[in-house]
Each structure stands twice: as C-alpha cells, then as structure tokens.
Amino acid sequence: MTMKGEFVCVMCPNGCQIDAEYEKETAKLIAFSGNTCPKGAEWIKQEIESPMRTIATSVLVAGGDFTSASVRTTRPIPRDKIFKVMDEIRALGTLTAPLSIGQALLRNPAGTDTDVVVTRGVGVA
C-alpha cells in the first residue's frame, strides 16, 4: 500500500517540510519533494527506510546531591530498538553516587552501536 506523509527535516534549523510517498509494507521511499538541499534527501530516505533516534532519559541515584542523573545514547539508534534499550536502562535500577559526566553506564545496549552515558553528573550528598 502506498502511503503519503509530511515530515519536517531535522538536519538544520530551516526545518523544511518534506512530502514523501512510500510503500508501507516494505518501507521503501518512492518519491519526495520539499527538501532544499541534498542533506534533506538523505534524511528523508533514512527516516522512511531506517529511522534512527537518540534516547535521552534519566536514571535514579541514591546517596547523591540529586536523586536522578540524565543519560543519553551517544549515537542515534534504530527506532525499533528503543524499547529494548529503555528496558536495559531501566534494569540498571538505582545507581549509587557519584556519577560523572560522560561515564558510560551501558555499552552496546540491545546490540546497538552506541553507549548510554551520563550527561549530568551527580556528586555525593
């Protein structure tokens, strides 16, 4: 089945609207318009055929000056792996302070090519 959708390119602040036509079952891009540069063409192809997302969330911390630490993936991951990676982040449970910025909490969660790192450190209370 052929689908049509409107997408906003996130590759730069211009935020061009890209109208795309794609095959639903195979996630194959058929046609698109609205991008004003080649980066937008690459982005819409990936967004339709293999969408990627960066996860930003938090983990609980005990004994720290904050009760949680912000974390994120170091690279975008395939959208269909988000729930599995979130499960692994949740499975960390409550961590113990201190946590420092850049500290890797997970490496290659769910087999993805990313780490999950701390983006806001937590000192000892």
Ligand code: SF4
């Ligand atoms: S299509 Fe090009 S100019 Fe438009 S938002 Fe994407 S990167 Fe920016």
